[in-house]
Every structure is written in structure tokens, then in C-alpha cells.
Amino acid sequence: MSYVAEQNVIGALFIDNSCIDQIYSFLEPKMFTSELLGNIYTEFLKAYDNHYEVNLVAIIQKLNNDRYPEGLIGDEIKNCVSLAVTSTTVKSYADMVYKEYKAMCLNKILESTLVTPDNVDSSITSLITQIEALKDDRELKSKPLPVIVRENKRNYFKEQDKPKIDLGFYKLDDLLGGLEGGDMIVIGARPAVGKSAFVTQIAASMAKSGKKIGFYNLEMQEKQVYERFVSAQSGISLTRIRRALQYIGDEKEKFEKANEELEKRDNIIITTGSKSIGEIRSECRHMGYDIVIIDYMQLLKADRSYRGNRREEVGEISRGIKALAMELNIPVIALSQLNRLSEYRADAEPTMSELREAGDIEQDASVIMLLWNSNQNDNTEKTCKIEKQRQGKTGRVKLRFDGDNMKFVEMQGDWQDAQETPFD
Numbered sequence: 001m002s003y004v005a006e007q008n009v010i011g012a013l014f015i016d017n018s019c020i021d022q023i024y025s026f027l028e029p030k031m032f033t034s035e036l037l038g039n040i041y042t043e044f045l046k047a048y049d050n051h052y053e054v055n056l057v058a059i060i061q062k063l064n065n066d067r068y069p070e071g072l073i074g075d076e077i078k079n080c081v082s083l084a085v086t087s088t089t090v091k092s093y094a095d096m097v098y099k100e101y102k103a104m105c106l107n108k109i110l111e112s113t114l115v116t117p118d119n120v121d122s123s124i125t126s127l128i129t130q131i132e133a134l135k136d137d138r139e140l141k142s143k144p145l146p147v148i149v150r151e152n153k154r155n156y157f158k159e160q161d162k163p164k165i166d167l168g169f170y171k172l173d174d175l176l177g178g179l180e181g182g183d184m185i186v187i188g189a190r191p192a193v194g195k196s197a198f199v200t201q202i203a204a205s206m207a208k209s210g211k212k213i214g215f216y217n218l219e220m221q222e223k224q225v226y227e228r229f230v231s232a233q234s235g236i237s238l239t240r241i242r243r244a245l246q247y248i249g250d251e252k253e254k255f256e257k258a259n260e261e262l263e264k265r266d267n268i269i270i271t272t273g274s275k276s277i278g279e280i281r282s283e284c285r286h287m288g289y290d291i292v293i294i295d296y297m298q299l300l301k302a303d304r305s306y307r308g309n310r311r312e313e314v315g316e317i318s319r320g321i322k323a324l325a326m327e328l329n330i331p332v333i334a335l336s337q338l339n340r341l342s343e344y345r346a347d348a349e350p351t352m353s354e355l356r357e358a359g360d361i362e363q364d365a366s367v368i369m370l371l372w373n374s375n376q377n378d379n380t381e382k383t384c385k386i387e388k389q390r391q392g393k394t395g396r397v398k399l400r401f402d403g404d405n406m407k408f409v410e411m412q413g414d415w416q417d418a419q420e421t422p423f424d
Contacts, residue, residue, distance in 0.1 A: 002033050002096065002097060002100040003033055003034055004083070005093040005094075005096035005097045005100070006032050006033065006034055006037045006093075006097055007037065007079060007080040007083050007084070008080070008083055008084045008089065008090070008093040009023070009027070009037075009041070009090055009093050009094050009097060010037050010040050010041060010077070010080040010084075011080035011081045011082070011083050011084025011085075012084045012086070012087040012088075012089065012090035012093070013041075013044050013087070013090070014055075014056065014077065014080065014081050014084075015081065015084060015086065015087040016087035017044070017047070017053050017054065019087040019088075019090045020044055020045070020048050022090055022091045022094070023090060023091055023094040024045070024048060026094070026098055027041070027094045027097060027098055029041050029042045029045070029286075030101075031097055031098060031100075031101035032097065033100075036063075036068060036072075036073070036076060037076070037080075039063055039068075040059055040063070040073075040076075040077070042286050042288070043058075043059055043062055043063070045285070045286040046286045046287060049282050049283050049285055049286055049287075050283055056074070056077055059073065059077065060073050060074060060077075102134060105134055106131065106134060109127065109130050109131065109134070110127075113126070113127055122144075126144070164177065164178020164179060164180055165178060165179040165180075165206060165211060165290060165291055165331060166178055166179075166205075166206075166209070167179075167202045167205065167206075168201065168202055168204075168205025168206065168208075168209075169202075169397070169408070169410055170410060171397040171410050172369075172384065172386070172397050172410075175386055175389075175392065175393050175394075175395045175397070176367065176386065176389065176392060177391070177392050179291070179331035179367075180331065180391075181325070181328075181329035181330050181331065182325050182326045182329055182330075182331075182366070183325060183331040183332070183366040183367060184318075184321055184322045184325050184331075184332050184334065184364055184365050184366050184367075185331060185332070185333045185334070185365065185366065185367040185368075185369065186297075186333075186334050186335075186336050186355070186361055186365040186367070186368045186369070187199060187333060187334075187335050187336070187369045187370075187371060188335075188336045188337070188338045188350065188352070188354070188355050188368065188369070188370045188371070189335075189337070189338060189350075189370065189371040189372060190337070190338050190340075190350075190372065191337065193371055193372060193373060193382065194371065194382065194401050194403065194408070195295075195296070195335050195371055196217070196219075196220070196228070196295055196296075196335070197228060197232075197401070197403075197406040197407070197408070198371060198384075198408055199293055199295055199333060199335055200225070200228050200229060200232065200406065201232060201406070201407060201408055202293070202333070203215050203268060203293055204229065204232065204233070204265075204268075206290070206291060207265045207267050207268045208265075210267070211267065211290040211291060212267040212269070212287075212288060212289050212290050212291075213267065213268050213269065213289065213290065213291055213292070213293060214269050214271070214283075214284050214287060214289040214291070214292040214293070215268055215269065215270045215271070215292075215293045215295075216271045216272075216275060216280060216292070216293065216294045216295065217270065217271070217272050217295045218272070218273070218274065218275060218294070218295060218296065218299035218300065219295065219296065219299055220272060220295075221272055222270065222272050225270055225272065226262075227241055227242060228406045229262055230255070230258050230259060230262060231404075231405055231406045232405060232406045232407050233258035233261055233262055234251075234254040234255050234257070234258035235254060235405055236251055236254055236255060236258075236405070237404035237405060238403075238404055238405070238406055239404060241255075269287065269289075271283070274299070274301060275300060275301065276300065276301040276302065276303050277300055277301075277302070277303060277316075277317050277320035277321060277324065278303040278320070280292070280294070280300075280324065281320070281323075281324050281327070284324065284328060285327075285328070289328070289330055290330060291330055291331050291332070291333065292324065292325075292328075292330065292331075292332045292333070293332075293333045293334075293335075294321065294332065294333070294334045294335065295335045296334070296335035296336055296337060297314070297317055297318070297321065297334040297335065297336050297361075298314065298336065298337050300317045302316045302317055302320075303316070303320070304316075314361070315360040315361075318360045318361045318364045318365075319360055319364060321334050321364070322364040322365075336355050336361060337355075338350050338354045338355060338370070339354050339355075341354050347374075348372055348373060348374075348376065349372060349383070349385075350370045350372055351370075351387065352368045352370065352387045352388055355368075362388070365388060366389070366390050366391070367386065367388060367389050367390070368386070368387045368388040368389075369384055369385070369386050369387065370384070370385050370387050371383070371384045371399075374398070379401075379403075380400050380401050380402070380403070381398070381399075381400060381401075382398075382399040382400070382401050382408070383396055383397070383398055383399065384396065384397050384399055385397075397410060397411075398410070398411035399411060
């Protein structure tokens with residue numbers, strides 16, 4: 001019965017996209033027994049979150065792959081629409097799917113509980129807690145330590161099923177050990193040090209490895225973000241791309257090849273313009289991102305007014321970013337400005353206490369990385385230090401920055417010894 005109910009839900013949504021209003025708050029993709037129908041429902045949720053409509057062609061384009069060929073998707077959708085007839089029954093069928101899912105969850109709870117005379121009292125308490133959470137549609141966060149041990153102990157000293165996410169810089173990745181779900185990574189720098197170029201290079205490296213990235217650039221227009229990507233990809237200076245009236249040398253070939261490569265990177269989703277953390281959470285919830293990047297956090301709007309108390313406002317934004325990382329179980333990289341204090345030091349080396357309008361940033365962040373000009377006479381020489389890392393080592397890495405090509409290179413020992421981390 002559940003599968004038929006799922007078909008009716010999907011059919012109703014195709015008949016009338018707007019009827020998702022009635023079921024959005026309680027029906028989730030994981031509740032579908034059919035993976036394909038759950039994926040189709042996810043596309044409707046994405047459309048609702050991001051204020052656009054979907055149709056048969058759009059769904060097929062999104063989901064078409066070796067596992068779900070175009071014909072299979074089209075036939076399934078046609079069956080759903082012919083079965084549904086009307087969108088007015090969407091809520092009743094969604095209720096059926098929802099109750100079937102809860103029944104399945106309850107059976108799993110009961111089947112996984114081994115009651116013995118020694119643990120009967122604790123087992124009853126655990127069962128009541130889990131069942132109450134299920135009844136109230138809450139995700140149970142508390143677990144006895146032995147349960148956590150049994151769930152995790154087999155995941156170590158072996159190849160990971162889900163590899164951690166690297167930045168694309170060998171030495172930094174060695175220090176970090178990879179980014180994990182729930183991590184909030186703050187990258188702080190003064191203006192014009194290159195933090196936007198740094199995170200753009202990180203995004204491109206992650207995209208090349210197959211990761212899906214939600215890239216929120218709050219200070220640039222789409223055209224400016226594109227120029228940085230194409231400069232780094234092509235090796236043509238940003239100045240040339242922005243101002244040149246005609247190609248010289250092999251620029252035409254490099255430019256066309258770079259654009260050809262970038263057109264394949266549909267796993268980088270770029271959003272520009274003013275946003276609140278609540279809007280970002282809503283837009284990301286069903287997008288399936290592996291990582292979200294925010295450039296930069298002081299430009300985010302809080303979800304409520306603080307009447308001029310900027311420190312409290314940034315504190316709420318920081319907590320919102322951490323909550324986003326935890327809710328979606330993905331890393332979130334947030335860029336942050338630093339105040340001027342480091343500029344008055346001879347070596348200009350910043351500390352995390354100089355994060356601008358710091359609020360709770362220092363406390364919320366899993367990792368804090370600081371980037372600065374190491375040589376006041378040569379702005380190509382940078383240092384990136386990991387100032388804070390909850391789960392690993394701190395340390396620093398020397399970098400050289402090619403500002404014309406928007407590209408960072410790790411250094412080996414002396415500034416003249418470069419260890420390339422290819423962008424393309």
C-alpha cells in the first residue's frame with residue numbers, strides 16, 4: 001500500500017506543484033520505500049525551497065543516469081500521474097506514507113532491543129525514550145555510550161566508506177586530516193590578502209574530485225565570480241580577462257579550453273547577493289551538498305534585528321552556521337574578516353581573537369585558519385596557519401599567491417621552492 005500511496009503523492013505534485021504546501025512540513029524523502037520516488041520528491045522540495053517550478057523534462061534531466069535511464073523515469077512518472085487523477089488527495093496519501101514509515105521505524109526499535117534480566121530496567125527506559133521521540137517526530141540525540149561504540153567501532157583503521165573532504169593543498173590537508181560533517185571551518189584574513197581567491201581555488205579542487213558545492217559569494221556579482229574561476233583555470237591574468245580587447249599568443253585556445261572545462265562543473269552551485277543564514281539553511285536543506293562555502297560571514301544578515309548590537313548579531317550568525325553544518329551533516333567553510341590589530345605588529349601575524357566582530361565565532365568553529373601577508377615587501381608571500389582544530393594538529397604552511405591568475409601554491413621550505421597543487 002505504501003508504494004501506491006507514494007505514487008499518488010508524486011502524481012499529485014505533477015498535477016499541481018503548489019500542493020506541496022500541504023505536506024512539506026512532515027513528509028521527507030527518506031520516508032519513501034521507492035528510492036526513485038524519494039529522489040523525485042527531493043526535486044520538488046528543492047524547487048519549493050528555491051522558488052522555482054519543476055516539470056517532467058526537468059526531473060528527467062536531473063535524475064537521468066546509468067541507474068535511472070530516461071525511459072524508466074518517464075514511465076514511472078506517467079504511472080504516478082495516471083494513478084493520482086487529482087491533487088486534492090495529496091495530504092491523505094502523504095499521511096499513509098508517513099505512518100508506514102513510522103511503523104517501520106517502531107519495528108526496527110523493537111527488533112534491535114535485546115532485553116535480559118540484567119538490563120530490563122535500562123531497556124524499558126531506552127525504549128520509552130525512543131518511542132516518545134518517534135511519536136513526537138523528534139530525532140533522538142541522546143544514546144548510551146555502548147550503543148555509540150557499537151555503531152562506530154568498525155569504521156576505523158580501514159578505508160572509509162565516505163572519504164573525508166580535502167581542500168586540495170597537500171600540507172594543509174595533512175594537518176587537517178580531511179573535513180567532516182558538522183565541521184564549521186572559519187578562514188580569516190584582512191581585506192585584499194586573497195581569501196576569496198583562496199576559497200575559489202578550494203571550491204574548484206573539490207568540484208574536480210566530484211563533490212557538490214553550495215558556493216555563496218555575498219560580495220561579488222556572478223560575472224566577477226566567473227572571471228576568477230576562468231582566470232585560475234586558464235592561466236590568463238584576471239586583468240587581461242577583464243580588459244583585453246583581443247587575444248594574444250595562445251590566449252584564445254586557453255580561454256576556450258578553460259570555459260569548456262568550467263561548463264562541466266555543474267556540481268558548483270553559485271549564489272550571489274544578500275542572504276540571511278535562515279535563507280541559506282532553507283535553500284541548502286534538500287540540495288544534497290557535500291560542502292557549503294560562505295564568502296563572507298560578516299555580510300550575512302541575521303534572522304532577527306539586534307538594534308545595532310553587531311557583536312550579538314554576528315554571534316547569532318555564527319551559531320546559525322554551526323547549526324547548518326550539524327543539521328546537514330556536512331562541513332561549512334565561512335570566510336571572515338579580521339580587525340586591524342595585526343597590522344600594528346612587526347610580523348603582521350594575526351590571532352583568532354582578531355576575527356572581526358567575533359561574537360561566538362571562536363567558540364563555534366571546529367577549525368580556524370588565518371591567512372596573512374608574511375612579507376611586507378612582497379605581497380605574493382603568504383602564510384596560512386591553523387590556529388584552532390578540535391580534532392587534530394595546528395600548524396602553518398607557506399604559500400605563494402599569483403594575484404593575476406588568482407592562484408595559490410604551497411611552498412617547500414624556502415619561498416622559492418614551490419609544491420604545485422594543480423587547479424585543473
